[in-house]
Amino acid sequence: MSNELIINSTQNGCRIALLKDKKLAEFHQDDDGHQFNVGDIYLGSVKKVVPGLNAAFVDIGYEKDAFLHYLDLGPQLQSLMKCTKQVLSGKITGKNLNGFKRLPDINKLGKMNQVLTKNQRVLVQVVKEPISTKGPRLSSELSIAGRYLVLVPFSDAVSVSKKIGDSNERKRLLRLITSIKPENFGVIIRTVASGKDVAELDRDLSGLVEKWSSGMQKLKKVKPNEKVIGEMNRANSILRDVLNESFDSIVVDDKELYKDVKSFIHDIAPEKEKIVKLYTGRVKMFESYGIEKQLKGLFGQSVSIDGGGYLIIEHTEALHVVDVNSGNKSNAEDNQENTALKVNLDAAKEIARQLRLRDMGGIIVVDFIDMRKAENKKLLFQKMKDEMKTDRSKFTVLPLSKFGLMQITRQRVRPEVDIKTREVCPTCDGTGKITASILVTDQVEKDLEHLLMKQNEKKLTISLHPYLYAFFTKGLISRQWKWYFKYRRWVNLVEDSSVPITQYNFLNGLGEEIEL
Template sequence: MKRNIYISETPMESRIAIMEDGRLVEFYIETPEDISSVGNIYYAEIENIQPGMQAAFLNLGTEQNGFLGFSEIEEIAQYHDGKWEVKPFTGAKDLKKGQRMLVQVLKDAYANKGPRLTTDIAIPGRFTVLTPFHDIIGISKKIKNPRRRTKLKEIAKAIKPEGCGIILRTVADGKTEKDIRQDIKQLLSSWEQLRNAVKNSNNQPLLVFKTEGMTSSVIRDMFTQEIESVIVDNKRKFRAIQNYVKDVDPELAQRVFFHKEGSLFGAYGITTETDKLLRRKVWLKSGGHIVIDHTEAMFVIDVNSGRYIGQKEQEKNILKVNLEAAVEIARQLRLRDISGLIVIDFIDMLIPENKKSLVRTFKEELAKDRASVSVSELSRYGLLEMTRERIRLSVMFSLSDECPMCHGYGRIPSKESMITKIDSWVRNYRQHTKERRVELNVHPMLYDFIRENKKVLRGTQFKYGIKIDLIKDDTLSVGSLRFVSKRDKQDVTHMY
């Protein structure tokens, strides 16, 4: 299987696409206002204890308090009179209002809910994870070979810092003791900086360890020997990735490439795929389709046969559509980062063995997912309930805003995603023409946003050496753009 990573940066967004054999399987997006806090470590203060909810709410020094369930408290790490004190958690009586402790973000804030926290502190590196309060040695379950597991365990025993624990990640397989030792050295340096930040916090809630950004995390966690190439369209980001890879895994440095001509996502067919992510309907090769809907409580996915099901061999044809849908649904869950409670309405089947085959296929496809999933059996009505771990917001919410006309029942493309479209189009336009001026017609809502954030369009004009005349056009939909050549007054939107 060919796996490639594509990284695109614009003034408004960073986007990362993971392709497998030319198909988009994972997509990440991050804006300056929507940076994930997962992995951040805070020296936080207890504001409120709710024994009935089996939880406490902690002041992180941010807008929203964090939620710490008692099930996520293994120990309480506090700093007193120049010394660290770590005590096991035995119940609500161990918690006091105003008490300070180290916590780490498990899940980002969502709607009016603050971030979910844990006291199980872990600092990730390229090859290892440092667990400062757990004196353990762990080996990734994905490393199956018994001989290699034994060798890695011996290395871990030889280099494990006293009083701390380490977990060897999948990418540690085949690495030398020197490589792993260097990784641990960097993690210990981060741990020391964290402790110093706590010492100097003046007992105020404080961010003491900031996780790496989205791009750095993806390169650290996913850029392995299985990846054929990493292609980047931003020179600064390209150099940063190359320098990092040369330090931690020099063999991979030659697989990092800079894309300089035209739109990166357009050149590799990624834009066509990402444009589909806001559509409810996803077509299947058989002619059937799935429909993805979101409610306040859950995601609902409906499988439809279209015109494929005939009277002859009906059960066989239904199974074929259901199996095809199972593969596509598993892909869409990863691609759209759909999480929480999910109910799937497959087409009804009569034969028990076919039902078992469907669930088995679906579980095999879900095994490719890095998020934790839990799947029920198929009900007598063809319904399958499942949950998928939520770490960050679904891509649907990153790419779109609530529709102001229907008060959130519908979605419209986000302003940030529209700015990315403009930047991508202009890049292609300047690549294929010498014209240095173009007229851009946009919906009034986008027009007002650009006028209020003038540096957005100014940055694109400066970067590509072009003058863009912005026109308000109330005949356009929110998600539409129209580019007109200033030279011959022709609509050139679909030419580039």
Template structure:
């Protein structure tokens, strides 16, 4: 199977995905005008210092103050090899203006988490201007390669500053790595100038869009194609490729078909599956993922799979398949925190050891730090996964108005995404007019936000789209009908989309 990266946009959202054939490995969706992106840098003002907690609250111009801890570092040191002295960040007083970087998204009533040790990542190297440090990613395991890269890092590291050689550098030349480092150094110098000329409580640097971050975090020589469905994003990726990576330019594709990109490549069902807490295994077994305030629990079941006459072998086969799928789902759904897995009970100690081995090897594929704690006396497997961003499904669902928030339904944005896919299909079938019956709130949302304006102006130019709002429709329910008649009978509340 070929591994591809996909990026598309609709309305005010950008969607990024990584897929192996028709199997999703990663899925990201975020607002184009998102207030905070991990990696963004601010000129902040210290509001108050909590000496006993070795922390401070910093105003950065957001709804809530950010939290700055003495122990907060952008990179997790357990992932690196090298020695580093972290400078104290709490020789601070109220009113001080400092440069800080977002390391964790706001959650609930908590503000963004910050660090004063800013860093800048490219595909091959991370530049840390405030820390004197040299490191190599632990994912590079060959000792000779590690020694070679460590020596290279020492030779190009700016005096008094730090760099980390990333996993992708294993297959990159010294000139490539040095070129990237020089670009990061120049970027930092420009940010320092902006810091000096900006007022406090201002964002002075924003991370690139989803596409650029996927290049930095995911793209490597094993990626077959980088497919983009938005011309503006395609242009930004093309510009990046010209400056940074000529090979990427060869793999870059602009998607221009009339059918929704994710549907065309067979990924639509995988996206929809993110809304369910049950994941089917190819053997007939399944896993159930449940989230509570304290932890995430995952239950493994044999389901329809009966396997061989030997129950132990049947259970072992199901557990091994579940271990691979659980590691994929953690990454795909971006689940984090404390995770408890209830595998099906096995008698064989050899099978238990093999299961943990398979789970560990699959967790190693995750870029976020995962720790396999082990198996408890009750047979439960404990995992921890570092949290940085929100769960993938959080943009696809919202609190349900029909059950007072005890459950979830599809979000407005995901419903509009499905409507757009339906319209693409309908117009691809040759219809000139589309009539959409839908919930009144979703109709108002589409009209007020003009979420489909770009498509109407460009790919649906000359088409007629009528919206008929209904108070009795559930928010996720809609009907799309096609018509080629010159004269159409419509109810009085029908609205021509963006006339």
């Protein structure tokens, strides 16, 4: 199976697509103006303690106060508060915790008003981004994630990912990390650390400790509500978490981003540096790789299933509902039970993919086609669990209920990815009445003549819908060639299926859009 990561730079950040065998497996949008990413650590200010919820609302600079529950404080809250206070007052640097005397753990069954008071400053970490009308969700049990390890301040515990099943490997990693970890820091060993040598793990650990040291140095100067330690950008965090031996290429279309990604790969996996490539094609990168078309087909309310059948996906405030339909598959098998099983198994694969693509979280209820045989229901349940295994978010899958419904819970830490696949007609603005759409070709030629003859543009490119592109380029002597004979200047045409059929854009020689 080939794995490719395509990173498209946009005006506001970047779009990231993970392709598995050319099929879109994950899609992320990284907005430069977006704050409060999962993993960011802030110096928060307690605004309100609510005994009834056993929680506090903390100001970290978001328009709504963030939520911090007592169970998310972490047992070593008092040690964290002591360290924060001493760093802010200049008594200690906090760069390393050698010799730091930890305080006793807080009571697991205690109350929030026993440990936090209004206007108190506390270090907090974002564990769930702002979603809908809710502010961020916080924790005071800080952790800093690396490629192979996760660093946990004010702890001595070393734990290994449950996904590493080899007992000898688990013992090796435990022994190795225990011998190199610094004092008063706990470590969680990630699944990808399996088989890695001490040099790689030590380099990763040193990087995490350095990140903590930089944060403590910054803490002396920050004001309340400011970021102390920031998580890396979305592109690099995805690379850190998913990069493995099966990756064939990482393609970036922006020189600065290319340098950034290459530098990051050089630090975490030098042997993979050669797979990072800079895209220089004329056609838009997402268009060239067929991603734009896949996005249009995968984010609608109705989604087709390989081999027939389709899904209807509805979203509500409380949960997500998926309905499985057989469509034209109904006559493919010899009886109804086999047809239902075949469609349901195909649907399970697509549903697992959709959950990752849209980053759907919370409760998902799937209405599969009814089946009578218990063994078929068990087979479907196992298929769903197998397809979900590669999901990086925590999830739970329950067996089919007697009503034929399957319940899935999936950890939700950031807003769901939503791409509008229904286009509002640019001519009628959704009223349903437009002038004849064929006139768009005449308008293109009028605008072209104006730019070439009146504004004397030397080098023009027109970005337009594939249908219009075909209209202007097909034929023995195409309209594109007729323009050349008429104006003595070549006009480049670029297909862009992300724009509606009646919309087009003129670009100058620098690639900047020309306002008409």
